[in-house]
Amino acid sequence: MKTIDARGLSCPEPVIMLRKAMASGENAYQLIVDNHASKENTTRYGQSQGYQVSVEMQGTEYTLTFKK
Amino acid sequence: MATKQEKQHILIAGCIIGLISAGLVFLGNPANMGFCIACFLRDTSGALGLHSAAAVQYIRPEIIGLVLGSLLIAVAGKEFQAKGGSSPVTRFFLGFFVMIGCLMFLGCPFRMILRLAGGDLNALFGLAGFIAGILAGVFFLNKGYSLKRTYKLPACEGMAFPVMEAALLVLLAAAPAFIHFTEAGGGPGGSHAAILVSLAAGLIVGILAQRTRLCMVGGIRDMVLFKESRLLLGFIAIFAMALIGNLVLSAVTGGTYFKLGMAGQAVSHTDGLWNFLGMLLAGYGCVLLGGCPLRQLILAGEGNTDSAITVIGLMVGAAFCHNFGLASSGEGPTANGKIAVIIGIVVVTAIACLNTFRKEES
Secondary structure (H helix, E strand, O other): OEEEEOOOOOOOHHHHHHHHHHOOOOOEEEEEEOOHHHHHHHHHHHHHOOOEEEEEEEOOEEEEEEEO | OOOHHHHHHHHHHHHHHHHHHHHHHHOOOOOOOOOOHHHHHHHHHHHOOOOOOOOOOOOOHHHHHHHHHHHHHHHHOOOOOOEEOOOHHHHHHHHHHHHHHHHHHOOOHHHHHHHHHOOEOHHHHHHHHHHHHHHHHHHHHHOOOOOOOOEEOOHHHHHHHHHHHHHHHHHHHHOOOOOOOOOOOOOHHHOOOOHHHHHHHHHHHHHHHHHHOOOHHHHHHHHHHHOOOHHHHHHHHHHHHHHHHHHHHHHHHOOOOOOOEOOOOOOOOOOHHHHHHHHHHHHHHHHHHOOOHHHHHHHHHOOEHHHHHHHHHHHHHHHHHHHOOOOOEOOEOOHHHHHHHHHHHHHHHHHHHHOOOOOOOO
């Protein structure tokens, strides 16, 4: 599964990174972000692209898994 | 796409913010200036003596409220996070030039909406420029523009800016002789709602903006980038409710809260080209910063020190605008201001290129 490290980046950058990664059309991706707004925005984008999103929180970091 | 509930939240927040904006004018703020982050930071710079334009000097409690409201709700929601280190000097200069663009137009993106809601059609030129600037910024975002990552910092670093805002509140309340205040009737700085009213308005809007991530630039940017309309809905709700508020106030009080046209509008000029270019610079710079001046204040309240530096850049930019005759007035733009806006567009483009087309170091 492709992992995207978007820690420390502010929106819209994490969403753009996710969009670029999703262009390859794989069925699963993992994304790490470290702020609430990025978590919300990338979740929203993943869902709009037809992915199921699950979020795991570790300290101040969120690991999001996108699956089709 | 945003859920229905998320859309409802931002619509409600936008409606409340629009009503508060119209209400602040009724309670004493300058016309079409319930909120204007650029104007209010400029007034605060003046009050601190960073510039000496006597007509625009006042420590605006709305700004203090926005930062402290964001801080309070971020702490309550466990979202306060001290961080920084994402190209702070570049952000300072972007903030500096965004302010030059705003003071060419005479308002930040927030006031642009409020000017439209007050019937000021000059703001349509500003809106067109704003969209053009956002499109320019989005072009670079799509090509890989980045100001690089932020890093965690000690909490005291993230608290420094909100504490400074609290100190400004003390200075406002104590009004020592070294703080400059525009006299009543002496210009926009002399028109303001009561301190506690302005502070409460700032706190409420700060809380709502933090929760909803409201951003004037983000609305159009996300629509172009991702066809995501959530933030844009907030933008539209503010416009709609401020417009309704202005029409109701005009009907009830007999005062002029809505005047459709271009000539004779409050704190504005009719030079369409420079209204366009001023907001182009503002929109362009804000996209590269990741948010409008309002959003920068909110992020600074959440502990983002890069946004705090951006706000200081905006304040220094405002001081330069008035010290070097760059800011427009009701009579129109100045020659110096036009040169500064052109320089600003060139500098912002250079920043965009240098942070897009460079080799990855990580």
